[in-house]
Amino acid sequence: MDSSLLLSTLNQETVIGVEPPHLPTNFVWPMEDLVDAHGELEVPVVNLSGFLTGDDEATWCVAKLVHRACLSHGFFQVINHGVDPALIAQAYAQMDKFFRVPTQRKLSFSKKPGLLWGYSGAHVDRFSSKLPWKETLSFPYYDHTFEPVVANYFNTTLGEDFQQTGVTFQKYCKAMKELGVKLTELLAISLGLKDRLHYKELFEEGCSIMRCNYYPPCHQPSLTLGTGPHCDPTSITILHQDQVGGLQVFADKRWKIVQPRSDAFIVNIGDTFTALSNGRYKSCLHRAVVNSYKERRSLAFFLCPKEDKILRPPQDIVRIDGTKHFPDFTWSDLLLFTQKHYRADEATLHNFTNWFLSSKTNK
Secondary structure, X not given: OOHHHHHHHHHHOOOOOOOOOOOOHHHOOOHXXXXXXXXXXXXXXXXXXXXXOOOHHHHHHHHHHHHHHHXXXXXXXXXXXXXXXXXXXXXXHHHHHHHXXXXXXXXXXXXXXXXXXXXXXXXXXXXXXXXXXXXXXXXXXXXXXXOOHHHHHHHHHOOHHHHHHHHHHHHHHHHHHHHHHHHHXXXXXXXXXXXXXXXXXXXXXXXXXXXXXXXXXXXXXXHOOOEEEEOOXXXXXXXXXXXXXXXXXXXXXXXXXXXXXXOOEEEEEOHHHHHHOOOXXXXXXXXXXXXXXXXXXXXXXXXXXXXXXXXXXXXHHHHHHOOOOOOOEOHHHHHHHHHHHOOOOOOHHHHHHHHHHHHHHOO
16 A cells, blocks of 8 residues: 555545545554453552662562563553653654654655654555554664764755754653663563663663554544554663554453553563563563544554664573573564564564564574
8 A cells, every 4th residue: 555545545544524435444443453441450569769769668569560470461661760751752742743743744754664763654665555544753872972873864855844853852861771771670670680770781782672653533433453463573662652552461361451541650560571581471462452532652663672682581590490491692683583574563573483483404
C-alpha cells in the first residue's frame, strides 16, 4: 500500500463529515490476534524513592516485587522515579507538534530502507500485511559523546521548525537512559547477583532507541491493532502512555488491560534481558488496541546494550541453573535478525537462537 494512500486513510478518520472507507485488508488482523481482553492486569507498582536514595530495606522490598513480576510476565510500573512531570508533558507537546504537520511533510522524513530512524506510517516500509494502525517517529540516543545527538538529529533531519523538539527530547532521553541504567541495577539485585552493577557496563556506550507512537481513531477498531502481539527484542522498555489507554499484556493465558497512570512509567522486560537472566525473567508479550473516538499517544524508550558487547548471563546464575539456555550473542546480531529476517512476535528469541546457531554452523 502506498504511504500517501495509507496516510490519507488514517487522516480521513479525523475529518468530520467524511464517510470513512472500508478498512483496507492490509490492516485487518487474524481473529486469533483480536481476542478480547478480560479484566485488568494487577500491575505491581514499584515505588523507587527508597531505592534511589540508597535505603537498603526499601530496595530489598521493591526488588522482591520486581522479581515476582519478572518471573511471571515481565511487566511492572515505577513511581517516584525522579523524572520531572513537566518534562513528560513537554515531550507529549512536542510529539503532538510533529504528528500534526501535513502528510507530505511527514512523508519527507520517512525511514530510509535498512535504517531505524525516521517517520513511519504503519511500518509500510517493512510490512505488507497485518499493518499496525499507527504512525511512529524513531530516533537514536547515546550519551558517550559531548554532542547533543537528539537535538542534532532533529535540526539536520527535520529542520529549524523542530529545534525545540530536539532540545526537549534530548533532555527526555537523558532522563530515560539514567532511569534505565538504575533499573538494570535493581534487576541485578532482584536476581540475587553479588555485583549489583553487573549489567551497567553493557549499556554505558549503547545506542538506545526513542520512539513516539501516535494511534489515530479507527472506524473499525475490532478488525485491527495499533501494535500486534510481540515481545520487545531490546533489553528494557520504559513506556509512558497517555490517559486514553490501549495497552494490553498477556498474563495468565489471557489478554488483560493496563490502565494508564500519569505518574508512572511502565517497564517491561525484553528478549535481550531474558537472555541476560538466563531465561529466568520473562519477556513481556503485549499489544496495543485502538478505538473509534480518540487518538492515543505513547512515549517508548528502548534501552539497548552497546552493539558489540558479548551478551551472556552472569556465571552465578548459570552455576545455580546448571545450564546456559542461550548462546552468547551481540545486540547487533539480534538487531540484524529483527530488521532483516523476522517480524518481532512472541517467539522472536527462540527463532533468533535457532537462526544464530545455524548461521554459525554454516560459516
